[in-house]
Amino acid sequence: GVSEIKKYTIDEVNHHKTKDDAWTVFNGKIYNITPYIKFHPGGEKELMRSAGKDGTKLFMSTHSWINYEFMLEKCFVGFLAGEQRNLL
Ligand code: HEM
Numbered sequence: 586g587v588s589e590i591k592k593y594t595i596d597e598v599n600h601h602k603t604k605d606d607a608w609t610v611f612n613g614k615i616y617n618i619t620p621y622i623k624f625h626p627g628g629e630k631e632l633m634r635s636a637g638k639d640g641t642k643l644f645m646s647t648h649s650w651i652n653y654e655f656m657l658e659k660c661f662v663g664f665l666a667g668e669q670r671n672l673l
């Protein structure tokens with residue numbers, strides 16, 4: 586149920602910024618991108634620019650057409666606290 590969906594603040598996301606423990610946020614959804622690093626066609630360095638941050642702008646400016654929600658389905662961590670998306 587909805588109550589099981591976790592929420593984290595951006596401060597918490599900021600703590601997960603290393604290769605072995607990297608979180609990012611796209612449109613209010615938090616993802617653990619660590620398992621995806623080795624698969625990213627744009628390379629580790631580019632992907633890691635979004636680690637520990639809200640990566641929405643970077644993602645949208647590089648490849649807004651890519652379906653990250655589908656690709657990162659298994660990497661979903663929770664919602665960013667304070668975002669409208671939490672209400673859905
Ligand atoms: C390329 C997915 C995050 C920068 C790509 C491609 C995919 C992809 C599928 C290949 C695109 C193509 O060949 O047309 C993802 C996913 C991400 C992610 C699922 C989220 C985890 C990021 C971030 C950045 C970035 C945060 C920028 C800071 C790039 C760049 C390329 C690329 C520069 C190379 C484009 C090229 O050389 O053709 N990414 N990406 N990506 N991505 Fe990402």
